[in-house]
Amino acid sequence: VxxxxxxxxxxxxxxxxxxxxxxxxxxxxxxxxxxxxxxxxxxxxxxxxxxxxxxxxxxxxxxxxxxxxxxxxxxxxxxxxxxxxxxxxxxxxxxxxxxxxxxxxxxxxxxxxxxxxxxxxxxxxxxxxxxxxxxxxxxxxDVDRNQVVKSGFGASLSAADLTPRVLSVREDFEQTANSDPTSQRVWHVIGPKALSKKPFLLTLKFGEVSNNLASLIPITKDLSTESHSGFFFSCDILGTSVATSCFDSPVQTNLSSEEHQFFIRSTVGVLRAYFQQISPIPVKLYYGTRCLARALVVSDRFLASADSTLQSAVILDGHFQLLPNEPSGKNVSSMIPTDEDDKPCISFSLQLRELQDRTPTQIQTSCQPQPVCISDSVKPDERADHVPGILRQRNWSPPQSKSDEVIHGIATHVSPLEAQHKELTKSDRGDNSGVNQCEVGRVSLSPRESIRRFCYTIELRSLKYFQSSDAELKVYARYVYPPFESGAPVMTMPPVALPRNEEVTLPNGFCAFEFASSLPELRERITATPLVVEVFVRSEEPQGSDSLLGRSMIQLGAIFNCPIHKASNSKSTTQRYAGVAELVSIRSVSENDLSGSGVQSDRIVGQLVYSLLLEDHGPHLMMKDTETEHKQVVISESEMGENKLHKLEDVRSTAEYRTAFELELWRANEEAKFTARLKQREQLLMATLAEEWHKRDNEREAICRKKLSEYQTLEDKLRSTLAELATRECQLAAGETELARIRQETSQQAELKRKETVQQARAEIRELEIQLKMEKTESQRWREQAEELRARCTDLENELNSVRNRLVQAQSHKSDESIDRNRSEQQQASYQLELAKLATELAKSRETIVDARRQLEDAQRGRDRYKHLWTRALHEVARVKQEADFNARQSLARREAELEQLRMRYLNMEEKEIMAKAAGMPESQPAASQTHECVQLYGSTRDRTDSRQNAPGSSGIEQKQTAAGTADSELERLMEERDSLLGTGVYEPDDPIIINLEKRIQDLLSQQ
CATH class of the missing domain: 2.60.40.150 (C2 domain)
Incomplete structure (x- = not known):
C-alpha cells in the first residue's frame, strides 16, 4: 500500500x-x-x-x-x-x-x-x-525533522561554530569601571572567535502555570516509586539545563517569576542562526527523573529582522501548551481538554539585549536562583520528534498560526506588505504548520498591577468605488493584525457586488479582539502599527485566484484621541471612533506610499467606511486572584476531608474498591477484544483497498499509455507543422526583405524621374516661352508685310487695269499705227510676264497671311486661358480678404470686450477711491498705481480701436483715387500676368520673367 x-x-x-x-x-x-x-x-x-x-x-x-x-x-x-x-x-x-x-x-x-x-x-x-x-x-x-535549514550567513556556519563555549570573564573581557573585579561571570561564546565580539544578555523566565496539570499525570505507573519526588520545569539552552524550584502538588502550582541570566559574546547574525538551529526549544515537566510532558517554543522567528545590530531588547513571550510524553489515552488520568482555555499551559519568555561596552549594566543577581544542572542519565535527550510542520525551506519561516508568541521591541521593523500578504495567503490555504499552543492574549510584559483587560472592536461598514469596469465586481475585505496575536485573517464574506459611485454594505465586517496589556504599551504598539485592509475581487473561475483591487490604511491609534465614556456599572470605559479610509489602487502604489503621510489623489479609487471601539474592563488579575483564593480554600477543605477518611478506614479493603478494580479489569478485557476486532477489520479493509487500488492503477496505466501514444502522435504532427511554419516564415521574411528593397529602389527611381521630368518640363516651358515671344515678333512682322503686300497688290491691280485699258485703246488704233503694234506686243508680253510674277507673289503673300492668322488665333486662345486663371486668382484673393476682414472683426470684438472689462475695473476702483475718501482714509500707493495703469490701458485700447475703425475708410478712399488714375489699367495687366504665370506652377518667384514683372509693377507704384 x-x-x-x-x-x-x-x-x-x-x-x-x-x-x-x-x-x-x-x-x-x-x-x-x-x-x-x-x-x-x-x-x-x-x-x-x-x-x-x-x-x-x-x-x-x-x-x-x-x-x-x-x-x-x-x-x-x-x-x-x-x-x-x-x-x-x-x-x-x-x-x-x-x-x-x-x-x-x-x-x-x-x-x-x-x-x-x-x-x-x-x-x-x-x-x-x-x-x-x-x-x-x-x-x-529523508531529512531530519528537527533540522532547520538556514539561509544567508547561517548556511556558512558549521555545527561546531554554533556550539556554545564557556569562558571566564578574566580571560577574554575587560572589566568596566563600575564592575566588580572579584565577580566571576560565566560567558558563553557562540560563533567564530574572530566575530564574537559583542556582549549580550539573555534572560530566561518561567511564569504562570495553568492549574490543570493533573491531566498530564499517567495512571499506569505509581509516581511514588520514583527516587526523587517533586515537580519542576526544565529547559535546555546554551548547553545548560535550567530548572525551576520544585513544587509538590500539580493542583496548587505557584511559580514565582524565576529569571535566569546568561552572558553571551557573539553577533546578531550568529545568534539568529543559533536560535534557528535549536528551534523548537523544549520546556519539560519532570517529576523526579521522569519526564511527564513538554512544551515546544518555536525560536526561529526570535531574531527575524535582518538588522546587524539590536537597537532595543527583543522579547519572545507567550503561553505554550504542555503535551504529554505518552500520547495514548489509556496512560493518562484524563483526556486533554478540547477547549483552548482548559489546556495545560506554561508561561515562558526569552529576552535578548545588547550590552554597552562603556556603560556597565546594573543587574540584580542577589535574587537569582542558581541553575539546577540535570545529568544526561536523568534527562533523556528528546528533541520533539512528533512536532508537525518542521520547515525544510531556506527562504521563509512558518507563519504564526494561533500562537501567542510575541516578538516585540521598540525598534522592531514592520514587515513589508507583500510578505504579509504572502503569509496571509499561506494561512488561508491551511498552512498551519507549527507547534500546537494554547491561545492566551498577552501583549506585553508589564507588571501585574498595571495589566488591564481590553476589547478592541473593528467594524468595516461599507465600501464605495469610484472607477468604472466592464464586468461586475464581487469584492470582499480582508485583514490581519499581528499585534492582536491573530494569525487567521478576518474576511467579510460572502462577496458583494460593487457598482460604480455607489456605497455597498460589507457583510460580517464586525470583529472583536480581547487581550490583556498595559495602556501605555497598547497605545505605543497600536500607534506604531497601522491596520492595512486589503480589498480582493472574487474570481469567477472555480480554480482562479482572487485579484487584489486595492489597500486602505486605518490608524487604530486614532481612537485614543476620542472621549472616554463610562458604563453604568462604573467598572468599564469605552471609546468610539468612526472614520473613512481611502482605497488606493494596487496598480499605482507601493508599500512606501502606504506607509507615507499622504497618497496622491489620482491613485485613490474608493473609500472604506469603518468604526472602532475600545473597551477597558479593568485590571486583568483581580478576578483571577479571587478565583485562585477560592480554589485554594476548596482544595484545603477537600484535603482535610481526605485525611479524615484515611484515618477512619482503609480504602483498599472496601467493597467499592474491589468492584472498581473488577470493572477496570473488565474494561481492559473488553478494550482488548474491541482492539482486536478493529485490527481484523482494518486488515480486511486495507486488503480490499489495496486490491481495488491495484486494479484502478492498472486501468490508469493503460489509459496513460494510450494518451501518451496519442500525445506523441500529436507532438510529431506539431513538430512537422512547426518546421513547415518556420520554413514559410523564413521564406516570408526573405520575400518581405526583397519587397522592401524593390519598393525602396522603385521609390528612388520614381523620385529621380519626377525630378528629371520637372526639370525637363521647366526647360521646355522656357523654350516655348522664348519661341512664343519670337512667334509674336514674327507675327507682327508678317502683319506689316501683309499690309505692304496688300497695298502693292492694289497698286498692281490698278496698274493692270490701266494696262488693259491701254491695250484696248491700242487695238482700236491698230490700223492707225502699224509700227506701234509691234511695240505694244512687246510691251504686252513684258506686262504679262510682270503680271505672272505679281500673281505668284500675291499667292505667296496670301499663304503667309493665312499662317499669320492661324498663329494669331493660337495666341488669342492662350490669352483667354491666362485670363481665366487670373480670374480664379482674383476670386481666391477676394476670399482671403473676406477671411482677413472676419478675423479683424473678431479681434475688434475681443478688444471691445477687454475695453469693457477695463472700464468696469476702472469704475470699481474709482468707487473704492471715493468710498475711501469719504471714510477719511488716505489712498494707498498700490491703488493709485493700479488706477493709472487702468487709465493707460483704457487709452491705448481706445486709440487702437479708433485707428482700426478709421483704417478701412482711408484705404477705400486711396483705392478709389488710385483706381481713377490712368496707370491702373497697366498695373492691373502686369499684376494679372504675374499672378497667372505664378498660378500655373511652372514659374517661381526667382525666375527672370517674374523678377522683370515685379520691377515694372514697383516702378508704376512708385510713380503713383
Missing part, C-alpha cells in the same frame, strides 16, 4: 542557490562592511556583513526554494537574479550602494560552476569583481 500511495506525493522542490565566495580589486575601507543583497521570487535575502578589504571573503550562500513548474516559469520569462552590493558604516545603519551584477537563471544546473563577475554601475574606479556561482540543489530525500 505504501508503494501504491507513492504516486500521490507532490512534485519535488528544488533550491536555487547563489554561492558568494570572494572578491577582488575592492578598495580598503576599514570603517565599512560589505553586504550582498538579492531579491528573487518576491523575497529579499542578504549576507552577513563582511570587512571591506581588498579581497573580501564572503563564503556564504543565498537559497530560495521553488518547485519544478515555478522554476520553469522563471526560465521562460528569462528571469535574472540581481545581486546588489552595499557598503555599511560601522556606526550608522545607512547602506551605500557599491554596484551590482546579475546571474542568469537559465544557465543554472546541478553542476556547481563558479566564475568572476564584474560589478556594474560601480562607484569605484577600479573594476571590482566577485567570484560567484549559481546552481540547483535538491530538497528531497
Amino acid at each position: 505504501a508503494s501504491t500511495f507513492g504516486t500521490m506525493l507532490p512534485q519535488p522542490r528544488w533550491l536555487v542557490v547563489a554561492a558568494l565566495i570572494s572578491g577582488r580589486n575592492f578598495p580598503e575601507r576599514p570603517d565599512y562592511h560589505l553586504v550582498c543583497e538579492a531579491r528573487f521570487n518576491n523575497e529579499v535575502l542578504s549576507t552577513d556583513p563582511m570587512p571591506h578589504t581588498v579581497q573580501p571573503l564572503f563564503e556564504q550562500e543565498l537559497a530560495w526554494e521553488l518547485d519544478r513548474s515555478r522554476l520553469k516559469q522563471h526560465r521562460l520569462h528569462r528571469t535574472v537574479l540581481k545581486i546588489q552590493l552595499y557598503a555599511v558604516h560601522t556606526s550608522t545603519p545607512v547602506k551605500e550602494a557599491v554596484g551590482m551584477f546579475m546571474l542568469d537563471l537559465r544557465s543554472c544546473s546541478f553542476n556547481r560552476e563558479y566564475k568572476w563577475f564584474r560589478l556594474l554601475h560601480c562607484k569605484y574606479k577600479g573594476p571590482p569583481e566577485v567570484f560567484c556561482g549559481i546552481y540547483l540543489d535538491t530538497n528531497e530525500g
Whole structure:
C-alpha cells in the first residue's frame, strides 16, 4: 500500500542557490562592511556583513526554494537574479550602494560552476569583481525533522561554530569601571572567535502555570516509586539545563517569576542562526527523573529582522501548551481538554539585549536562583520528534498560526506588505504548520498591577468605488493584525457586488479582539502599527485566484484621541471612533506610499467606511486572584476531608474498591477484544483497498499509455507543422526583405524621374516661352508685310487695269499705227510676264497671311486661358480678404470686450477711491498705481480701436483715387500676368520673367 500511495506525493522542490565566495580589486575601507543583497521570487535575502578589504571573503550562500513548474516559469520569462552590493558604516545603519551584477537563471544546473563577475554601475574606479556561482540543489530525500535549514550567513556556519563555549570573564573581557573585579561571570561564546565580539544578555523566565496539570499525570505507573519526588520545569539552552524550584502538588502550582541570566559574546547574525538551529526549544515537566510532558517554543522567528545590530531588547513571550510524553489515552488520568482555555499551559519568555561596552549594566543577581544542572542519565535527550510542520525551506519561516508568541521591541521593523500578504495567503490555504499552543492574549510584559483587560472592536461598514469596469465586481475585505496575536485573517464574506459611485454594505465586517496589556504599551504598539485592509475581487473561475483591487490604511491609534465614556456599572470605559479610509489602487502604489503621510489623489479609487471601539474592563488579575483564593480554600477543605477518611478506614479493603478494580479489569478485557476486532477489520479493509487500488492503477496505466501514444502522435504532427511554419516564415521574411528593397529602389527611381521630368518640363516651358515671344515678333512682322503686300497688290491691280485699258485703246488704233503694234506686243508680253510674277507673289503673300492668322488665333486662345486663371486668382484673393476682414472683426470684438472689462475695473476702483475718501482714509500707493495703469490701458485700447475703425475708410478712399488714375489699367495687366504665370506652377518667384514683372509693377507704384 505504501508503494501504491507513492504516486500521490507532490512534485519535488528544488533550491536555487547563489554561492558568494570572494572578491577582488575592492578598495580598503576599514570603517565599512560589505553586504550582498538579492531579491528573487518576491523575497529579499542578504549576507552577513563582511570587512571591506581588498579581497573580501564572503563564503556564504543565498537559497530560495521553488518547485519544478515555478522554476520553469522563471526560465521562460528569462528571469535574472540581481545581486546588489552595499557598503555599511560601522556606526550608522545607512547602506551605500557599491554596484551590482546579475546571474542568469537559465544557465543554472546541478553542476556547481563558479566564475568572476564584474560589478556594474560601480562607484569605484577600479573594476571590482566577485567570484560567484549559481546552481540547483535538491530538497528531497529523508531529512531530519528537527533540522532547520538556514539561509544567508547561517548556511556558512558549521555545527561546531554554533556550539556554545564557556569562558571566564578574566580571560577574554575587560572589566568596566563600575564592575566588580572579584565577580566571576560565566560567558558563553557562540560563533567564530574572530566575530564574537559583542556582549549580550539573555534572560530566561518561567511564569504562570495553568492549574490543570493533573491531566498530564499517567495512571499506569505509581509516581511514588520514583527516587526523587517533586515537580519542576526544565529547559535546555546554551548547553545548560535550567530548572525551576520544585513544587509538590500539580493542583496548587505557584511559580514565582524565576529569571535566569546568561552572558553571551557573539553577533546578531550568529545568534539568529543559533536560535534557528535549536528551534523548537523544549520546556519539560519532570517529576523526579521522569519526564511527564513538554512544551515546544518555536525560536526561529526570535531574531527575524535582518538588522546587524539590536537597537532595543527583543522579547519572545507567550503561553505554550504542555503535551504529554505518552500520547495514548489509556496512560493518562484524563483526556486533554478540547477547549483552548482548559489546556495545560506554561508561561515562558526569552529576552535578548545588547550590552554597552562603556556603560556597565546594573543587574540584580542577589535574587537569582542558581541553575539546577540535570545529568544526561536523568534527562533523556528528546528533541520533539512528533512536532508537525518542521520547515525544510531556506527562504521563509512558518507563519504564526494561533500562537501567542510575541516578538516585540521598540525598534522592531514592520514587515513589508507583500510578505504579509504572502503569509496571509499561506494561512488561508491551511498552512498551519507549527507547534500546537494554547491561545492566551498577552501583549506585553508589564507588571501585574498595571495589566488591564481590553476589547478592541473593528467594524468595516461599507465600501464605495469610484472607477468604472466592464464586468461586475464581487469584492470582499480582508485583514490581519499581528499585534492582536491573530494569525487567521478576518474576511467579510460572502462577496458583494460593487457598482460604480455607489456605497455597498460589507457583510460580517464586525470583529472583536480581547487581550490583556498595559495602556501605555497598547497605545505605543497600536500607534506604531497601522491596520492595512486589503480589498480582493472574487474570481469567477472555480480554480482562479482572487485579484487584489486595492489597500486602505486605518490608524487604530486614532481612537485614543476620542472621549472616554463610562458604563453604568462604573467598572468599564469605552471609546468610539468612526472614520473613512481611502482605497488606493494596487496598480499605482507601493508599500512606501502606504506607509507615507499622504497618497496622491489620482491613485485613490474608493473609500472604506469603518468604526472602532475600545473597551477597558479593568485590571486583568483581580478576578483571577479571587478565583485562585477560592480554589485554594476548596482544595484545603477537600484535603482535610481526605485525611479524615484515611484515618477512619482503609480504602483498599472496601467493597467499592474491589468492584472498581473488577470493572477496570473488565474494561481492559473488553478494550482488548474491541482492539482486536478493529485490527481484523482494518486488515480486511486495507486488503480490499489495496486490491481495488491495484486494479484502478492498472486501468490508469493503460489509459496513460494510450494518451501518451496519442500525445506523441500529436507532438510529431506539431513538430512537422512547426518546421513547415518556420520554413514559410523564413521564406516570408526573405520575400518581405526583397519587397522592401524593390519598393525602396522603385521609390528612388520614381523620385529621380519626377525630378528629371520637372526639370525637363521647366526647360521646355522656357523654350516655348522664348519661341512664343519670337512667334509674336514674327507675327507682327508678317502683319506689316501683309499690309505692304496688300497695298502693292492694289497698286498692281490698278496698274493692270490701266494696262488693259491701254491695250484696248491700242487695238482700236491698230490700223492707225502699224509700227506701234509691234511695240505694244512687246510691251504686252513684258506686262504679262510682270503680271505672272505679281500673281505668284500675291499667292505667296496670301499663304503667309493665312499662317499669320492661324498663329494669331493660337495666341488669342492662350490669352483667354491666362485670363481665366487670373480670374480664379482674383476670386481666391477676394476670399482671403473676406477671411482677413472676419478675423479683424473678431479681434475688434475681443478688444471691445477687454475695453469693457477695463472700464468696469476702472469704475470699481474709482468707487473704492471715493468710498475711501469719504471714510477719511488716505489712498494707498498700490491703488493709485493700479488706477493709472487702468487709465493707460483704457487709452491705448481706445486709440487702437479708433485707428482700426478709421483704417478701412482711408484705404477705400486711396483705392478709389488710385483706381481713377490712368496707370491702373497697366498695373492691373502686369499684376494679372504675374499672378497667372505664378498660378500655373511652372514659374517661381526667382525666375527672370517674374523678377522683370515685379520691377515694372514697383516702378508704376512708385510713380503713383
